[in-house]
Amino acid sequence: MKKTLFSACLVLLFSESAIADIKPLSFLNVSQLPIFTDEQDKASANVIAFIGGKGMKNAQGKSKNFLVTQRKYFTNSGLNFYLFPNWSKKERASYQLRNSQKRAGRVLNLVKEISKRNKLPTYLIGFSRGSVDSARFSKLFPNYIKGIILASGVYTNDSRKAEYFSMEQIIGPIANVAVLVVHHEKDECKVTPFYYSKKFYENLKATRKTFLSYSQGGASGRNCGPLHHHGFEDIQDIVAQDIAAWISADAAK
Numbered sequence: 001m002k003k004t005l006f007s008a009c010l011v012l013l014f015s016e017s018a019i020a021d022i023k024p025l026s027f028l029n030v031s032q033l034p035i036f037t038d039e040q041d042k043a044s045a046n047v048i049a050f051i052g053g054k055g056m057k058n059a060q061g062k063s064k065n066f067l068v069t070q071r072k073y074f075t076n077s078g079l080n081f082y083l084f085p086n087w088s089k090k091e092r093a094s095y096q097l098r099n100s101q102k103r104a105g106r107v108l109n110l111v112k113e114i115s116k117r118n119k120l121p122t123y124l125i126g127f128s129r130g131s132v133d134s135a136r137f138s139k140l141f142p143n144y145i146k147g148i149i150l151a152s153g154v155y156t157n158d159s160r161k162a163e164y165f166s167m168e169q170i171i172g173p174i175a176n177v178a179v180l181v182v183h184h185e186k187d188e189c190k191v192t193p194f195y196y197s198k199k200f201y202e203n204l205k206a207t208r209k210t211f212l213s214y215s216q217g218g219a220s221g222r223n224c225g226p227l228h229h230h231g232f233e234d235i236q237d238i239v240a241q242d243i244a245a246w247i248s249a250d251a252a253k
Helices: 071-075 103-117 130-142 194-203 236-251
Strands: 037-040 045-050 079-083 122-127 145-150 178-184 208-213
Touching: 037 071, 045 103, 045 130, 045 236, 071 079, 071 194, 071 236, 079 103, 079 236, 103 122, 103 130, 103 194, 122 236, 130 145, 145 236, 178 236, 194 208, 208 236
Parallel strands: 045 079, 045 122, 122 145, 145 178, 178 208
Antiparallel strands: 037 079
16 A cells, blocks of 8 residues: 655654653663653554664663654554663664564563553554564564564565565464554665565465555665655655554554
């Protein structure tokens, strides 16, 4: 399904430090860093967000990633938002680490801690490298979550670092949770080719699945950075709203 952008659409911008004003949670079985959280009184679902790159490794919850800068679109849609951090400031979230049992175990600990706070369905949303986190967890612990969102996910590629961590290899042809694939048609990042995201989706058998593609927006920064088609530059708010709407609708099923 392709989204059309209208110039009259209201655009709300949030600063890089927007999440820093939210009171963090502390679960030592999850991370030495705080878990920045935005919970709602009448929420319909929980969302755990995994940013790309080296992961969330600062104690302030700062990031230019659209999952952080546009988080209000999730919370305004009645979703509880949890930003998953690295274990410490020194840890760097490599592909190998994101795909490990150790990392998935920490995610499981957070899911269990959230379940003590509410009994709502939980979704994992991973951007770029973060898709590896979401994918691996969905294969190891599908009964603990209702769905995953793969935003600019890692697919078939010839990168020395990423070639063994594609969604095709981690998830395979079957997913036992709902899956939303979100991708820009002009994504130029080497490890997140649009062609293979579409092919992966078409071959996937899932509990439920949806594909959202985009063709507009800017590309002023690095190919694999937040200020490019890869990071949905100029349309981040639209993408966040679409993802939030999908989660809300799926949670009601």
